Amino acid sequence: MSDILLLSMPYGKSYGKIDIESLDFGVPPVGLAYIGSYLKSAGCDVRLVDLMFSTSNWEEVRTLIHKESPKWLGISATTPQINEAFTTAKIAKELNPDMQVVIGGIHASALPEETLSNENIDILVYGEGEMTMLELVEGKVIDQIEGIYYKRDQKIIKNPPRSLENDLDKFPYPLYEDLPLERYGGEHVGATLGIISSRGCPYQCTYCAANTIHKRKFRKRSIENIVGEIEKFKHLFKVTKFSFYDDTFTLDKNRTVAICEAIMKRDMNLEWNCITRGDSLTKPLLEIMKKAGCSMVQIGIESGSNEILRKAKRRETVEENLQAVHWAKQAGMEVVGLFILGLPYETEETIKQTIEIAKKSKVDYAQFSILVPLPGSEVWDLAQKGEAIELITSNWEDFGRYGRSIIRLKGLDEDALSKYFVKAYKKFYMRPSYIIKKLGKVTNLASFLNLSKKGLVLLKLIK
Template sequence: MIDILLIYPPYLSKHKSPPLGLAYLAAFVEQQGYKVKILDMNPLGLTLSDIEDSIKKNKPEIIGISFMTNQFGNALKVAQTCKSIYPKIPIILGGNHVSALPEEAMEYDFVDFVILREGEITFRQLVEALDKGIENWEKIDGLVFKRDGNIIKNRDRALIEDLDILPFPKWDDFPINAYSEKILGVSEELPVFSVFTSRGCPGKCAFCSSHTAFTRRFRKRSAENIFSELQFLEEKFGARYFNFIDDTLTIDKKRVDELCDLIINTNKQYRWIANARVNTVDKEVLKKMYMAGCRNICFGVESGDPEVRKNVGKGIAGEQIKNAHIWAKDAGLIVSSFFMVGNLGETWESIEKTIALARELHSDYPTCAIATPFPDTRFMEEAEKNGWLITKDWNRYITNPHIDQDYFPVSTNGILSAEELLEAYYKVNAAFAKIKLTTKYGERYLFNPEFYTKEIGSRIKKLGISDSLQLGWKLLKGGFN
C-alpha cells in the first residue's frame, strides 16, 4: 500500500522523456514522510485497460494526474476509472493544460481538485490537509476545488524563488531504459537523463504555453546545485548522458560557464544536449559547452521569413540565426534547428523563405512542425477571435503529423487552409530531408551505402514497413510541390 499514486497518462508519441513534474512532486512530499509511487504509463507498457489493476494493487489514499493538452482525454479516462474503484479517493489534476483551463476539468464530477502552475508547495499543503481531514481548501494558494456545487479558484501561489531548495526529482519509479531520447553525435546508446536547470522563459512567442506553469520570470538553479544532481544521477543510476530540457539553457551565460567549469575541472566524461536561443549564445560559450561534453544544441528558428518571426514575437534577427549556426558548428556541435509552418501571417512565400534559410544554414537536423494554438497562448486568442479554429478536441492538439496517420490541423492561420498547411508541412519536410542527407552523406547520398543502412533501415525499424512507406510517399509528393 502507498499513500499517493501519481499517474502520467498514455500519449501518442512513441518517444518521450520522463514526466519530471511528477518526479519533483514525489520527491517534495516524500520529505514529509509520505510514500509515493509514479506510473508513467507508456514506457511501463500500461494501457487504459490496465489501470484498474494498478490502482487495486497499489491501494493509494490520494491520486494525482498530470498531463499535457493532447493527453486530456486519456487523463479523464484514468481519473474516471480511479473514482469508479474508490469513489471517495481524492482525484487531483495538474499540469499546463488544467492550469490554463481549470474550470473545464472541474466540471467533471470525478475530479476533486486542480493544482495551478508550479505545484510542489500547493500539492504538499493539500496532501497534508487531506491526511489530517482538514477541509481548509480556501487557505491553500494555487488550488481549485468545489464547495456546495460551486467551483472555487483560489489566488495564484507565489513562485518558489530559490529553486536550490527543491529536492532532486525522484527517478526510482521510472523505467529508465524505456525512454527514447538519444544524444546526436554519440555512438554509444545509454539512457539519457532529463534535467531542469531553471523555470520561466522571458520569451513571448505567440505559439508557446510554457509560461502557463512557470510564468515568464526566469528563475535559476545554481551551477553547483545542477552539478550535484548530475553527480547524484551518476552515482545512483550510472548516468553519463543528460538532456537539459529548459526552454533556453543559455539565458544566463555566466551560469553556463560555471557549470561547464565544474564538469571540466572534475574530468567528468558527461555528454549532453541543450536548447538555446540564437541571441543568447556566442563563440566562447559554445566552445566551452563542447569542451564540457555538449554534443547537440537545438535552436528555435521557427521561420525563414522575418515578418513571421516578428508576428510571433520571436525577437531574433536573420544575422543572429546564421551566426549562431556557424559558431555552433565551428565549435564541433551538431545543430538541430526547429521550424514551423502555419504561424501568424505565414504565406506560401514565407514557406519558401523557410526552405531557403534552412539550406543556407546547413543545419544537421532541421525539423518542422505545424504551428498549433494551445490554450493560454496569443495564437489561441487570435484563432478564437478570428474564427480560425477547426476543433477544440484537445486529443488532436499535436504538432507533428508523423505521430498520427489520421492527423488533420486543428486550426488555420487565416491565410493557409488546413489542406495547405499539410501540403506545406510535407513540402518543407521533403526539403529538410534532402538537406539532412546531403549534410550527412554528401550530394551523392543515394550512392552511399551508409544512407541505406542508417537511414532507411533505422526508419523501418522505428516505424515499421507500412508506416515508413506512407511517410516516404508523403515526403516524395511534398518534394514535387
C-alpha cells in the same frame, strides 16, 4: 499500496502521425518527479508511474490503480493528453469514489474551470505543484491552500495563487528511481537523463504556453545543486548522457559558463545536449560548452522570415539563428533546427522561405511542426477571437504535434498547411546530398539499423 499515486498520462495521439510504439525514447515527467521527491522528503508514501508509452491500455491502468489503492491520485497531462486524464479519473472513481483525484499541468492551469468541471476531478492545482500538493495530502484546511480550484456544493471555488518559489535548491532532486530511464532521451542523442537547471523564460513568443505556470519569470538553481544532481544520478544510475530541458539553457551566458566549468573541474566525462535560442549563443560560449561535453544543441529557428519572427515576438532574426548554427558546427556540435509552419500571418512565400532556410542553415536535423494553438498561449487567444488564425477543431486529441493542421490562415487552409508540412520534410531529408552524407557516417550494422529505423519513421510521417 501507496497513499499517493502520481500518474503521467499516455502520449496517446500527442505525436500525430508518429506511432509512439515506433519511438525508442520519450521525455520523462520531470514536473511530477519533482512533486514526488518533495512529497517523499516530507515522509509521504508516494509512487510515481509514467504511462508514456501505454497505448491507452485502460485495463492496465485500472489494475495499477486498484493494486495501489491510493488515497490521493495526482494526474499530470498536456493538452492532447487531457482526455486520457479524464478517462483515468473515471476509472479511479469507479474503483473508489472516495479517492481524491487531483489534476495539474499547463493545460489545467490554462483552462481551470473547464478542466475541473469534469465530474471525476476533485481538485485542480494551478501553477507549480510541489508545496500545494504537500499541503493537500497533509490535510491543511482546503480554503487556506493557495494555488488550487476545488468544488463545494457543486460550485467551483478558486483560492488565491501561490507565489513562485525563488529558491529552487529547496526542492530535492527528481524522483527517478522507479521510472523506465532507458526509455528517455531522443532519436538523435539516444538514451539520456533529463535535468531542469532553471525554470521559466522571460520571452513572449506568441505560440508558447509555458508562461501559464512560470509567468515569464526566470529562476535558476545554484551551480552546486545542478552539478550535485548530475553526480548523484551518474553514480546511482550509471549514466553519462544528460539532456537539459530548460526552456532556454543559455539564457544567462555567465551561468552557462559556470555550469560548464564546474563539469570540467570535476572531470565528469559527460555527453549532454540542450535547447536554446540562436541569439543567446556566442562562439566562445559554444566552444566552452563543447569542451564540457555538449554534443548537440537544439535551436529554435522557427521561421525563415524576419517579419513572421517579429510578429511571433521572437525578438531575434533569421541572420542571428544562421550565425548560431554556423558557430555550433564550427565548435564540433550537431544541431537540430526547430521550425514552426503556420504562425499567424504566414503566407505560402514565408513557408517556402522557412524550408529554404532549413536547407541553407546546414543543421544536421530539421524538426518541422504545424502551429498548435495551445491554451495559455497568445495564439490560443487569437484563435478564440478569430483574429489572424482560425481553429477548426475542439477535440483535444487533435492538438498533437506532427499531425494534420488544426488551423487555417488567410490564404492558407488546413489542407495547404498539411501539404507544406509533408513538403518541408521531403525537401529537407530527401536531398541526395543529405542522404549521401548520412550514409557516409554509417560505420557498422548498428548505425545502419538506426539510420534505417529513422528513415521508416520519416516515411510514416510524410506518407
